[in-house]
Amino acid sequence: MIITKKRDFQELMENIKNYKSFFLIGCSECAALCGTGGEPEIKTMTEALEAAGKEVTGAFVAKTGCQVLGTKVELKPFNMAIDKAECILVMSCGAGTQAAVEIFEDKPVYPVNDSMFLGNMTRFQMFDERCSLCGKCILDKTGGICPITACPKGLLNGPCGGCKDGYCEISPDIKCAWVRIYERLKKLDRLDDMSEALPAKDWSHSQKPRNLYAKEKEGAKK
Ligand code: SF4
Ligand code: SF4
Structure with a gap:
């Protein structure tokens, strides 16, 4: 699995300071297992953004965020919420973020996580690199x-x-x-x-x- 960790929130806020409204995309695979892009993390990020005065127009946890066509189809029911958002935030690995870049040609897309390595979960929420x-x-x-x-x-x-x-x-x-x-x-x-x-x-x-x-x-x- 691809191991991800959350980026510094203040750094993220600096990156997105010019935008007011956001649609969040998580991933139910690796990012969810890493605790960086599942439902609980989407909820926490939504609350943090709202507390910082931003609007979250909607959020969705993709089945496999790096699967471009599948994610595009899954996102169709969220078109209105996506249209209302100035910016897309992706809570998956860098491949998931770039899948969103392919899907949203006309919207800025920002990563919430850093992608670290390909590895194994050896204990709950403990990850070791295994393959380069x-x-x-x-x-x-x-x-x-x-x-x-x-x-x-x-x-x-x-x-x-x-x-x-x-x-x-x-x-x-x-x-x-x-x-x-x-x-x-x-x-x-x-x-x-x-x-x-x-x-x-x-x-x-x-x-x-x-x-x-x-x-x-x-x-x-x-
Ligand atoms: S071969 Fe040398 S560098 Fe590699 S793990 Fe062993 S001691 Fe470390
Ligand atoms: S030899 Fe290459 S492909 Fe095999 S585990 Fe190591 S880095 Fe990965």
Whole structure:
């Protein structure tokens, strides 16, 4: 899931100081799980905006805010409230905000949240980064632990000389990713997977902007 956090409210107010009326869009997927874009957060934001003298003409939690066509259809019943608003505020990730930019060509759209990373909810409202979206996964070679993400240096072969007692020199709170990989492979009796150094990564797979269309996905299946 995409992990988001709320932006500073005063910063948001500064960004939207020239507008008086707003329509809010949340997202029932990642943002709702992160507590940044579900019904309770929409309600809290509505109250905060009204307390600051702004008008909220309406609000809606999209099923999947980054799904452009689906969100556009879902928003149809809210056309009047949207027309009355000078500005759209989006309480999802950056992709959701840009979906709204595509939908509302003639209205300013502002993000309420910062998008942080792709990760897992490991405990309630606790999120850890798991994937850096490199475009060519190597989890099959690393016991299912991503060194590109879990190692602060993104080392493809480790551990480095900064590993002390199994922890990373960057922070005593971070267990060395390569120690974790070693321990997991050992447990699975797959240490042979570490016998060969991983080759230098082909970063062309993460060249931006990326896109993926159905035809290409079909090709990958063959
Ligand atoms: S190897 Fe790449 S795709 Fe796989 S988890 Fe790590 S960053 Fe993500
Ligand atoms: S100690 Fe381990 S996790 Fe830290 S930078 Fe070195 S290899 Fe990466």
